[in-house]
Amino acid sequence: MTVKICAEGFDPWHEVQAYQNAAQHMAGKFGATSLFIGTMRDFNEGDDVKAMNLEHYPGMTEKQLEKIVAEAQQQWPIIDALVVHRVGDILPNEPIVLVAVWTSHRGDAFDASRYIMEALKSKAPFWKKEVLKSEDQRWVEKNTDGYKR
Amino acid sequence: MTMSIKVRYFASLKESLGRSEDDLEFEGIATVSDVWRRANAGKPLPDNLLAAVNMEYVDWNSIVKDGDEVAFFPPVTGG
Numbered sequence: 001m002t003v004k005i006c007a008e009g010f011d012p013w014h015e016v017q018a019y020q021n022a023a024q025h026m027a028g029k030f031g032a033t034s035l036f037i038g039t040m041r042d043f044n045e046g047d048d049v050k051a052m053n054l055e056h057y058p059g060m061t062e063k064q065l066e067k068i069v070a071e072a073q074q075q076w077p078i079i080d081a082l083v084v085h086r087v088g089d090i091l092p093n094e095p096i097v098l099v100a101v102w103t104s105h106r107g108d109a110f111d112a113s114r115y116i117m118e119a120l121k122s123k124a125p126f127w128k129k130e131v132l133k134s135e136d137q138r139w140v141e142k143n144t145d146g147y148k149r
Numbered sequence: 150m151t152m153s154i155k156v157r158y159f160a161s162l163k164e165s166l167g168r169s170e171d172d173l174e175f176e177g178i179a180t181v182s183d184v185w186r187r188a189n190a191g192k193p194l195p196d197n198l199l200a201a202v203n204m205e206y207v208d209w210n211s212i213v214k215d216g217d218e219v220a221f222f223p224p225v226t227g228g
Contacts, residue, residue, distance in 0.1 A: 038228050054227070055160050057220060060204035085227060097228050117228065123206070126227025127160035139161040140226040142197075 001073070003065040004084045005056065012037045012084065012098040019082045019100070030079050030102040034109035036117050042092035044140070048133035052090045057125040061085070068119040076112040078103055083116065085126065118146050151176060152215040156188050159222035162195060175213075182209045184219045197224050 002019065016035060020026065042049055069081050084098040097120070101113040121143045128140040156171040163169050171188045179187075181200045200207055201220045213219060 056227070057157075057159055057201075057204070057222070060201060060220070063204045121225075121228040123225065124227045125159065125201075125222060125225050127223065128226045129160075139223070142224045143226050143228065 001066075001069050001081050002083070003062055003069065005058075005061060006084060006086050007088045009094055010084055010086065010098075012095050015082065015084055015098055016100050020102070023080055026079050026102055030104060032103050032106040032109035034101045034106075034113040036097070036099040036113050037095055038097040039095050040090050040092050044130060049092065049130045050133050051131040053129045053131075054087045054090060054096070055127045055129070056087045060125050064124045065120065068116055068123065071119065072112045072115050075115065076103065076108040078108070078112055081112070081116065083120070085120075085124070087126070121146060150215070152179065152213070154179070154184055154213055155218045156184060157218060157220040159220065161223050162198065162221055165195075179213050180209065181207055181211050181213060181219060184213060185221060195223065198222070199224065
């Protein structure tokens with residue numbers, strides 16, 4: 001299980017490929033890999049957004065993410081998991097977060113990655129500040145519930 | 150015994166307070182609420198503020214101890 005905070009841009013596809021290739025213990029064992037990638041939009045709340053800064057609480061972020069992954073491990077038979085999250089200055093179309101979960105069967109992979117992502121949204125100490133097209137800056141006040149449709 | 154407590158603030162709270170941390174000393178027993186009141190006397194408590202001690206979420210009645218790092222911050226918005 002690995003949790004990573006990136007101050008620079010990252011390529012989620014490369015991260016997953018490199019992680020899977022390096023994890024020899026998984027070879028032949030996993031039948032399902034679930035990936036979630038969150039990417040920055042150029043709009044929010046009806047406004048054009050041209051950039052964003054992601055602040056975090058170094059140390060607590062890693063601690064909370066590791067705890068969330070451990071909670072998921074207690075609920076589902078996870079073979080391995082990778083969580084990568086960006087911090088710093090971000091532009092539209094750049095990836096913000098990657099959650100990858102490897103399991104034997106698909107149900108566990110879907111459910112565990114969903115759990116990790118929703119818990120990250122409500123517990124991991126990150127904060128987004130948007131720069132709008134008008135140059136105004138504003139803090140994103142809260143995350144929405146991902147289970148609500 | 151005198152307790153030393155490090156207080157940290159993040160995001161919009163840090164901006165509105167105009168500082169990112171405080172170093173406080175307490176005599177006797179103090180809770181997380183006491184830490185907020187001492188550090189920000191007279192300032193109303195922002196809605197939905199979260200508190201952590203040594204990087205774990207706590208409720209406002211938790212007792213702090215010497216050397217603790219207490220953090221206050223708004224709802225998180227990562228992902």
